[in-house]
Amino acid sequence: MKKHKIIQILLLIIALSPSILMAQAVEKNSLSLNLKYFNDNNITHHLLVQAKSKIDGKFQTIPNITIQFYIGTEADKRNLLGKRVTNDRGEAIIEIPPTAKDAWLKSPNQNFLVVSTATKQFEAGQGDLAITKAKLKIDTAEGKMITAKMVALVDTIWKPIAAVDVIVGVKRLGGILNANETQTFPTDSATGGVIAEFKRDSIPGDQNGNITIIATVADNDKYGNLSSEMQVPWGKKSLYMTNFDHRTLFARRGHSPIWLELLAYTIVIAVWSIIIFLLFQIKKIKKLGFE
Amino acid sequence: MENLAENKIVLDLLPQKFGKQGQIWVVCLLAICAVGFYAYCRQLYYGLEVTALRDYASWGIYISNFVFFVAISLVGSLITAVLRLTDVHWSTPLTRIAEIIAVSAISFAGLIIIVDMGRPDRFYNLFTHGRLQSPIIWDVIVITTYLFISLLLLYFPLLPDLKIMIAFKDKNGKWLQKLYEFLGSFWKNKPEQFKITDKAINILSITIIPVAFAIHTVTSWLFATTYRPGWDSTNFGAYFISGAFLVGAGGVLIAMYVFRTHYKLEKYITDDHFDKMGKVVVLLALVYLYFNINEFLVPAFKMKKSEEEHLMGLFTGEFSPIFWFAISASMLIPILILVFKKGRKPKWSFFAGILVVVGSWFKRFLIVTPTLLHPFLPMHDVPKNYTTYIPTWEEWAIAGGSLAGALLVITFFARIFPIIPIHETIIETESHEKA
Numbered sequence: 001m002k003k004h005k006i007i008q009i010l011l012l013i014i015a016l017s018p019s020i021l022m023a024q025a026v027e028k029n030s031l032s033l034n035l036k037y038f039n040d041n042n043i044t045h046h047l048l049v050q051a052k053s054k055i056d057g058k059f060q061t062i063p064n065i066t067i068q069f070y071i072g073t074e075a076d077k078r079n080l081l082g083k084r085v086t087n088d089r090g091e092a093i094i095e096i097p098p099t100a101k102d103a104w105l106k107s108p109n110q111n112f113l114v115v116s117t118a119t120k121q122f123e124a125g126q127g128d129l130a131i132t133k134a135k136l137k138i139d140t141a142e143g144k145m146i147t148a149k150m151v152a153l154v155d156t157i158w159k160p161i162a163a164v165d166v167i168v169g170v171k172r173l174g175g176i177l178n179a180n181e182t183q184t185f186p187t188d189s190a191t192g193g194v195i196a197e198f199k200r201d202s203i204p205g206d207q208n209g210n211i212t213i214i215a216t217v218a219d220n221d222k223y224g225n226l227s228s229e230m231q232v233p234w235g236k237k238s239l240y241m242t243n244f245d246h247r248t249l250f251a252r253r254g255h256s257p258i259w260l261e262l263l264a265y266t267i268v269i270a271v272w273s274i275i276i277f278l279l280f281q282i283k284k285i286k287k288l289g290f291e
Numbered sequence: 292m293e294n295l296a297e298n299k300i301v302l303d304l305l306p307q308k309f310g311k312q313g314q315i316w317v318v319c320l321l322a323i324c325a326v327g328f329y330a331y332c333r334q335l336y337y338g339l340e341v342t343a344l345r346d347y348a349s350w351g352i353y354i355s356n357f358v359f360f361v362a363i364s365l366v367g368s369l370i371t372a373v374l375r376l377t378d379v380h381w382s383t384p385l386t387r388i389a390e391i392i393a394v395s396a397i398s399f400a401g402l403i404i405i406v407d408m409g410r411p412d413r414f415y416n417l418f419t420h421g422r423l424q425s426p427i428i429w430d431v432i433v434i435t436t437y438l439f440i441s442l443l444l445l446y447f448p449l450l451p452d453l454k455i456m457i458a459f460k461d462k463n464g465k466w467l468q469k470l471y472e473f474l475g476s477f478w479k480n481k482p483e484q485f486k487i488t489d490k491a492i493n494i495l496s497i498t499i500i501p502v503a504f505a506i507h508t509v510t511s512w513l514f515a516t517t518y519r520p521g522w523d524s525t526n527f528g529a530y531f532i533s534g535a536f537l538v539g540a541g542g543v544l545i546a547m548y549v550f551r552t553h554y555k556l557e558k559y560i561t562d563d564h565f566d567k568m569g570k571v572v573v574l575l576a577l578v579y580l581y582f583n584i585n586e587f588l589v590p591a592f593k594m595k596k597s598e599e600e601h602l603m604g605l606f607t608g609e610f611s612p613i614f615w616f617a618i619s620a621s622m623l624i625p626i627l628i629l630v631f632k633k634g635r636k637p638k639w640s641f642f643a644g645i646l647v648v649v650g651s652w653f654k655r656f657l658i659v660t661p662t663l664l665h666p667f668l669p670m671h672d673v674p675k676n677y678t679t680y681i682p683t684w685e686e687w688a689i690a691g692g693s694l695a696g697a698l699l700v701i702t703f704f705a706r707i708f709p710i711i712p713i714h715e716t717i718i719e720t721e722s723h724e725k726a
Binding site for chain 1: 420421422423424429432436439440443446447450476477478479481483484487488490491494495498502
């Protein structure tokens with residue numbers, strides 16, 4: 001009897017063990033939502049969130065997570081800016097819509113909240129951000145100098161901000177090329193401005209020599225990400241070059257190099273002339289036979 | 292060659308009707324062609340999906356077959372032109388064999404290219420939209436030219452023989468008589484006609500050599516002008532041509548033996564012919580071996596990372612059994628057989644010829660496919676069957692059908708026309724007697 005009981009207990013343990021293991025396997029991972037604010041040229045504002053989770057001891061970006069963006073500190077329906085799904089890089093972006101204007105104008109400081117609901121693999125996530133509203137304005141001065149001025153909203157007045165690192169440079173495909181050897185310029189206390197000498201004279205611009213200069217503040221704890229850009233005719237004029245109609249070995253049909261055409265057609269004509277000549281010889285032999 | 296009376300030569304060399312063996316041979320070839328045709332119909336209906344050709348191995352045994360056909364066709368220029376121009380007379384009985392091999396092979400080279408196309412109905416686009424810069428267009432031009440020259444080189448020496456055959460009206464049968472008369476009723480053995488024919492043959496012999504070199508060089512450029520492991524070589528043209536002469540000469544050895552034994556032509560295709568042809572094959576095999584060593588030793592010595600996988604695949608990997616078989620069968624063993632006088636006897640020469648031809652076919656497969664399966668950039672996220680190439684039955688049937696078709700052309704030619712030039716044999720016998 002006792003033996004039977006032991007066997008029954010053992011069987012129960014064996015039967016339950018997969019479900020215990022399964023229960024461990026389906027344990028959900030926590031999700032961290034990292035929220036950032038962007039002010040683009042003082043015209044549009046957008047928020048970017050990146051979803052990450054620690055899987056196998058490493059932080060990995062998580063795609064396909066639905067994120068709800070809120071303005072303010074509460075996940076209230078009235079504060080909802082919209083919903084977005086994270087992409088392959090685990091990122092979701094939302095522009096702050098005009099409907100949020102009233103909430104935006106209430107205070108010089110602004111809070112944002114992002115929330116994700118729980119999924120099969122991940123727990124619900126939440127992230128927030130508090131910023132002080134600020135502006136960065138780029139301009140030029142005599143002698144190819146780039147100036148940028150940073151102001152922040154204090155009560156109802158825009159005041160210059162000192163000691164914020166500003167990157168000043170030229171916008172290129174895939175990044176910013178510094179205006180000179182200096183990487184960042186700290187804003188001064190009197191005007192909140194920076195001055196950078198433009199030393200990229202030979203840089204190619206568009207057909208008129210236009211290039212885009214940019215001043216940017218990146219990942220500032222208080223003000224977020226600000227950028228301001230403008231076009232200046234300081235670049236080298238780029239002429240539109242194409243060899244589409246040129247005769248090259250790689251060109252389209254009918255555009256082969258002259259030397260190749262001459263060579264090829266000469267050979268073809270020479271050889272086929274011989275063949276035609278020989279066909280005439282057959283005719284000649286035929287004629288001789290019937291004479 | 293023994294002194295033979297003119298009539299005896301004519302009767303010996305006139306085309307003969309198929310015997311029982313011949314009929315079985317033709318039926319077998321027709322059956323293989325029929326299976327190939329059925330497989331091709333399936334390919335036309337279902338598309339290239341019925342083949343194992345995929346994104347990486349986009350050229351398989353069809354293109355191997357194409358290269359093989361182009362290669363074997365070069366023998367026409369070797370036997371007919373090179374030996375004629377160098378005043379070598381022993382090859383006279385072999386000229387027509389070489390030329391018909393060339394004509395049938397080059398015809399099927401053109402056909403197999405169309406078979407390889409997913410949309411053969413678009414073949415005409417090659418002519419209407421082809422780019423002069425593309426080696427594919429050069430190949431189309433040069434193959435067409437070579438076919439025409441080979442046909443002319445087959446036709447001109449045939450004219451005096453046609454007159455002889457027309458005289459045997461009763462033996463010929465109705466439609467053959469009509470064919471002979473259509474092709475050569477105007478030939479009257481006039482000295483002016485001979486003069487024109489001799490001149491034409493000389494012109495053709497000179498013209499065919501650069502054209503023949505061009506067909507296989509251009510074929511090699513189809514590979515060498517692309518940047519891939521195994522194809523990125525500057526001496527691919529010479530490598531291809533030396534291999535082509537070898538396989539062509541091997542093919543002639545086989546044909547010599549088959550025609551000699553089947554048509555009892557021992558007096559015309561003598562042991563001496565086998566001896567001399569055997570020596571030619573040894574020389575060509577050594578030249579081709581030299582190019583192979585050059586082609587594999589230099590990259591293997593450097594063993595660049597990008598080429599390593601391809602080379603190791605050939606030497607010790609998945610293609611090594613075929614690689615070593617091809618090297619041994621097409622070069623090493625034939626050299627060992629034919630380098631000895633006994634080995635140059637008809638039976639051994641025939642065996643060596645078979646080894647050369649079979650080995651050379653697999654050599655062409657090794658030139659085409661392993662390279663495609665070892666691209667410079669690694670394969671990522673592709674289905675498993677994209678990484679290997681095992682031809683489907685349709686591909687084997689079509690490739691086999693094309694080989695059978697080429698043999699059928701040679702067989703029917705030998706049935707209709709004398710496989711050894713009658714008139715030239717008579718002239719040479721007479722000059723031999725006079726001497």
